[in-house]
Amino acid sequence: MRPHLKKQVIFIIGVSGSGKSTIGNLLAKELDLPFFDGDDYHPESNREKMASGKPLNDEDRKGWLMALNTVAKEELKKNSCIIACSALKKKYRQQLSEGIENEFRFVFLHGSFDQILQRMESRSGHFMPLSLLQSQFDTLEPPENAIRVDVINTPEQILEQIKSELNKSEFGLIGLGVMGKSLCRNLAGKGFYISMYNRHVDGKEEDIALTFKKDFPELHTAKAFDKMQAFVHSLQTPRKIMLMVNAGKAVDQVIEEILPFMSTGDIVIDGGNSYYLDTQRRYEYLKEKGISFMGVGVSGGEEGALQGPSLMPGGDPDAYDKIKGYLETISARDPDGNACCSYLGKGGAGHFIKMAHNGVEYSEMQLIAEVYQLLRQGKNMQPDKIADLFEEWCQGELNSYLLEITAKILRRKEGNNWLIDLILDKAANKGTGNWTTVAASQLGIPATVLTSALYSRYISAFKSSREKASALYSPEKLSLELPIVHIKNAYRFARIINHHQGISLLKEASESYAWELDMSEICRIWTNGCIIRSAFIETLVPLLKKEKDILLNAHIAGMLKESYAAITQTVSEAVLGHYPIPCLTAALNYFNSYKEDRSNANMIQAQRDFFGAHGYRKNDDPEGDLHHTNWS
Structure with missing residues (x-):
């Protein structure tokens, strides 16, 4: 043959x-x-x-x-x-x-x-x-x-x-959901010979891979399977198998299913939104069996996976050398034409970075939602006029993928109605925001904007309770007198705080897990392909090569100072007008706390010492011995 x-x-x-x-x-x-x-x-x-x-x-x-x-x-x-x-x-x-x-x-x-x-x-x-x-x-x-x-x-x-x-395929992919299918088409379209597998479930999932292959001409050289052993044996050694299945138990189940057919030196790549500690566990487990494991964050959604996603690989560095040709070829390109993909760190680093990315994403989405509500209800603007405004903002430093798609959303109609008005106001989530909040708490990072965004989604789920409360309290929203430019600058201010908190989380994780993460490189990978790509991310790439804390950079400090009055007035007037703005408020409160050289934490320490004899240190000896007072 x-x-x-x-x-x-x-x-x-x-x-x-x-x-x-x-x-x-x-x-x-x-x-x-x-x-x-x-x-x-x-x-x-x-x-x-x-x-x-x-x-x-x-x-x-x-x-x-x-x-x-x-x-x-x-x-x-x-x-x-x-x-x-x-x-x-x-x-x-x-x-x-x-x-x-x-x-x-x-x-x-x-x-x-x-x-x-x-x-x-x-x-x-x-x-x-x-x-x-x-x-x-x-x-x-x-x-x-x-x-x-x-x-x-x-x-x-x-x-x-x-x-x-x-004659065997050079790369295999398991799981033909939306993202899995797009990645298969991307790989095959770039000239790679691939094998595709999707499970067979009688009456529910039958011939998924074969049908998919027939639907797209770029898959003519791809091999389709619904039998795991045949799929694994169709691959060149060392085998390179990417899993695109639901996070959690499904990943472990697939790993156990393929293990009997694998050989020493083979590579398993988890491209799902897995919890980083699960990825760390799988990395160690497979290492004992002579198999390399990579946890790769994939961002960009269905279109990004097809056209070029942002990829965040972590795991075995030697294994990355063997798969980087595939990942870097299918990834998006940064402004200089380089792949939005590079090796980032060992163990669960890649999935932690993707988790932090999603945390920033939650906050960015919520901030836009809050700005939209202030403009729609507080300034009585129609969706198409808000779309005009967002498109204008996208011509400058506020340009971002999320703001661009929001403008498109606001122009869509269904019949004579704006589609946005017909969508139920209950926001779903897949857990990554919760994981980021938990990780931030465990690592001692006050990711207040993200936490507020997550809880906003949670409270949105209580639709019936909110409707009853609205009828009971009848809150009358007031028109906002502040100029629209103040809302714009408040949004600008909050976005800077959001990114600062996300980067702070990554830095602390890097130190705690000895990952040696490169913040500039992570932001470079986020300049294209991913959901949070923006003009601001691009400014952070060179800045983070020199700075550890972006809020202490002179340029960023200038932007915050310019926008401080705007966010203060926006938050004040919005609260007085009965508008829920948890993320804008969290950003302002965080900044006010962050710039306090003398905080109110001395009272907390005194209270702790009073009821628990925990002790306190004094201003004239901040690193010295603990003191205790008999307050009674």
């Missing part, structure tokens, strides 16, 4: 005498591809050195590997090709494949020293003497990410094994 090949370079690697040239030539003829023997590209100085019995050093190999890399790049402009090259060390293989990270495969011909020595003794006319064979075995760092073939087999058997592996 001739494999269906994507355009790629197939490097046949191994020690001298393993049969690289023989197998490379045979495979090239079988696949009708050009073949290049790496030995032909050694400079004369290298040949003379080896012929004299001296092994090559790294400097000797550098020019040779660069020459073969150039051959690979030139051939890829036309078609696939096959190159035989020893490439014994990991760093040699990195030099060999530099710049073609998504377009190569390694085939590793391996055998024992005695097997290879016997083969070398039977050949003649080669410039490398037998005495150098041991140095090659000493240098060899067996590749993990390669088709591994035992040279004890016949050339015909070796060819069949290589062709069988080449």
